[in-house]
Amino acid sequence: MTQDDDERLDRAFLALADPVRRQIVARLSRGPAGVNELAEPHAISLQAVSKHIHVLEQAGLVTRTRDAQRRPVHLAPEALERLTAWIDHYRLVHERRFRSLDALLAQDPAQQEDP
Amino acid sequence: MTQDDDERLDRAFLALADPVRRQIVARLSRGPAGVNELAEPHAISLQAVSKHIHVLEQAGLVTRTRDAQRRPVHLAPEALERLTAWIDHYRLVHERRFRSLDALLAQDPAQQEDP
DNA sequence: AGGCTATTCAACTGTCAGGTTGAATAGGAC
DNA sequence: GTCCTATTCAACCTGACAGTTGAATAGCCT
Numbered sequence: 001m002t003q004d005d006d007e008r009l010d011r012a013f014l015a016l017a018d019p020v021r022r023q024i025v026a027r028l029s030r031g032p033a034g035v036n037e038l039a040e041p042h043a044i045s046l047q048a049v050s051k052h053i054h055v056l057e058q059a060g061l062v063t064r065t066r067d068a069q070r071r072p073v074h075l076a077p078e079a080l081e082r083l084t085a086w087i088d089h090y091r092l093v094h095e096r097r098f099r100s101l102d103a104l105l106a107q108d109p110a111q112q113e114d115p
Numbered sequence: 116m117t118q119d120d121d122e123r124l125d126r127a128f129l130a131l132a133d134p135v136r137r138q139i140v141a142r143l144s145r146g147p148a149g150v151n152e153l154a155e156p157h158a159i160s161l162q163a164v165s166k167h168i169h170v171l172e173q174a175g176l177v178t179r180t181r182d183a184q185r186r187p188v189h190l191a192p193e194a195l196e197r198l199t200a201w202i203d204h205y206r207l208v209h210e211r212r213f214r215s216l217d218a219l220l221a222q223d224p225a226q227q228e229d230p
Numbered sequence: 231a232g233g234c235t236a237t238t239c240a241a242c243t244g245t246c247a248g249g250t251t252g253a254a255t256a257g258g259a260c
Numbered sequence: 261g262t263c264c265t266a267t268t269c270a271a272c273c274t275g276a277c278a279g280t281t282g283a284a285t286a287g288c289c290t
Contacts, residue, residue, distance in 0.1 A: 006134045013132035019121045029205040069287045090144040
């Protein structure tokens with residue numbers, strides 16, 4: 001785990017730690033959209049939404065293209081994949097340890113915690 | 116998506132948006148540990164680590180037990196599972212849309228973006 | 231050119247997260 | 261009881277983040 005990876009994960013997890021940004025991601029999963037459209041469900045200014053998009057972009061979760069004066073936002077699923085990869089790794093490490101501990105206890109009840 | 120769910124996701128994603136806390140989660144995937152042990156790899160005070168653990172606990176990512184004056188921290192994998200569930204849901208929505216768009220384009224190249 | 235739309239930049243504000251130090255609590259061990 | 265260990269509480273500082281308003285940029289449209 002390099003420091004670069006760390007910063008990338010920081011930004012990605014932080015980006016998703018906000019309901020507005022999660023809703024933007026949810027909307028984008030159904031296809032690209034412009035700032036106005038993304039802002040519509042929220043009771044905040046357009047500029048605030050623009051900032052949220054920037055945060056998502058820095059986290060690598062979305063990309064932007066150009067279409068006349070519009071700058072549509074697109075979901076970048078690879079970044080989402082990196083997050084699940086991180087989480088699932090440790091979830092599996094934990095589960096595997098748990099299973100082998102179970103097996104150990106089943107064969108010798110005298111053993112407790114952390115062999 | 117209720118507001119309660121939102122707050123729970125906020126806390127969980129925010130909890131993982133910090134390298135110290137992620138390292139704590141990584142360590143705990145290998146078994147429970149006390150504050151001192153969790154603090155050892157980090158160049159910050161014990162109190163700071165204690166706060167990090169509190170954040171993880173509020174997010175439901177860890178639980179604590181008691182063992183004499185120790186208060187071991189345990190990983191709570193269900194919370195991790197909720198996170199991957201959220202991410203994977205939208206990842207799949209996106210992928211499915213992408214596939215069907217591909218299919219559409221393959222059968223009629225005149226169609227472009229968002230049918 | 232002038233106007234309309236979409237989006238961003240800039241400056242400012244209030245809140246909160248992460249760190250520190252110093253004192254306090256909880257529970258063995260002697 | 262007294263000491264030692266593990267952990268937390270409290271008060272404080274600093275910086276980053278989410279929001280605001282107002283001005284600026286970019287690119288159609290007539």
